[in-house]
Amino acid sequence: xxxxxxxxxxxxKKAAVxxxxxxxxxxxxxxxxxxxxxxxxxxxxxxxxxxxxxxxxLASTSDMSVDVVFHCASSxxxxxxxxxxxxxxxxxxxxxxxxxxxxxxxARALVYAGSIWSYDDANRDRFTSYGLTKALxxxxxxxxxxxxxxxxxxxxxxQLYDTEGRCRAHQPWFGRIIAYASRGATIRMPESRGxxxxxxxxxxxxxxxxxxxxxxxxxxxxxxxxxxxYRDIANIAYDVFGLGGMVEIAPxxxxxxxxDAPDAAExxxxxGKRYLIxxxxxxxxxxxxxxxxxxxxxxVK
Numbered sequence: 556x557x558x559x560x561x562x563x564x565x566x567x568k569k570a571a572v573x574x575x576x577x578x579x580x581x582x583x584x585x586x587x588x589x590x591x592x593x594x595x596x597x598x599x600x601x602x603x604x605x606x607x608x609x610x611x612x613l614a615s616t617s618d619m620s621v622d623v624v625f626h627c628a629s630s631x632x633x634x635x636x637x638x639x640x641x642x643x644x645x646x647x648x649x650x651x652x653x654x655x656x657x658x659x660x661x662a663r664a665l666v667y668a669g670s671i672w673s674y675d676d677a678n679r680d681r682f683t684s685y686g687l688t689k690a691l692x693x694x695x696x697x698x699x700x701x702x703x704x705x706x707x708x709x710x711x712x713x714q715l716y717d718t719e720g721r722c723r724a725h726q727p728w729f730g731r732i733i734a735y736a737s738r739g740a741t742i743r744m745p746e747s748r749g750x751x752x753x754x755x756x757x758x759x760x761x762x763x764x765x766x767x768x769x770x771x772x773x774x775x776x777x778x779x780x781x782x783x784x785y786r787d788i789a790n791i792a793y794d795v796f797g798l799g800g801m802v803e804i805a806p807x808x809x810x811x812x813x814x815d816a817p818d819a820a821e822x823x824x825x826x827g828k829r830y831l832i833x834x835x836x837x838x839x840x841x842x843x844x845x846x847x848x849x850x851x852x853x854x855v856k
Contacts, residue, residue: 566768569593569621571660573607573653574628576600578721579712580669582760583625595621597656598628607656609649620661623767626653626696631685631725636673639684646688647695654699664706668765669693671713671752671778671816685845691775708766710777712759713752713816718840720849722756728811730752730850732789733838737847739798742789743805749813750782755832765826776817779831788834795838796847 574580575596587594595604630645632638672686700707721731735742
């Protein structure tokens with residue numbers, strides 16, 4: 556998948572990435588390393604450069620220091636009592652440890668992967684414990700880093716998809732569309748009552764890195780400028796794979812609710828982001844990479 560070059564990167568020699576093994580975190584690491592920045596992985600795996608548990612233990616940093624910390628880890632629990640407790644512990648309470656980690660690493664900035672689901676006024680019927688605890692985390696981190704005299708930026712990202720199929724865990728309908736279109740099979744899906752907003756994970760990682768380069772602070776929307784319904788996405792997928800099959804609307808299934816994504820034009824201008832991967836380019840990238848078999852599931856309730 557080719558994109559116009561937006562210029563070279565500068566200003567960072569070393570960065571730490573919390574959640575470096577996640578779909579987004581791995582992209583941030585790859586892009587940093589591609590432009591000569593040393594990227595340290597931070598997490599609970601024995602293979603991580605720094606051990607850090609969002610729900611408890613802090614990393615042992617020794618004399619290590621970095622320029623920037625990228626926070627790409629989250630809990631995606633549901634709205635049950637257990638899910639809320641999990642999300643609050645991992646997404647919100649953990650901000651205390653994250654801020655201390657930033658201080659120990661002597662980083663000048665923290666860039667946080669926020670979520671559009673934290674806009675409670677725009678998506679009231681979809682304001683979940685996930686969105687709530689991510690919003691609370693932003694407030695905690697902003698306050699703590701202000702006290703430290705460091706920069707804090709949160710980019711509230713929209714729905715993310717990738718080329719390798721890792722998005723299937725959180726975007727099952729996107730995964731199902733790719734699975735059916737790549738097999739030339741007819742998919743039965745609910746009616747679309749409005750647009751969704753999907754952003755390729757490569758663009759999301761690029762935006763987070765640009766936030767450092769531009770010295771952006773505060774909370775900002777980071778969504779695609781071309782929202783599409785699930786029906787639109789399916790039509791593109793069937794056209795790209797060209798193997799037959801079609802979309803059948805299933806009237807017995809609950810229609811897809813639209814996503815009321817905020818305008819991110821000012822954010823994109825501030826970050827000098829002139830180009831975003833289109834859905835056709837993204838799905839073509841999946842086809843060309845031969846990774847469609849990793850998408851699914853074949854059925855979504």
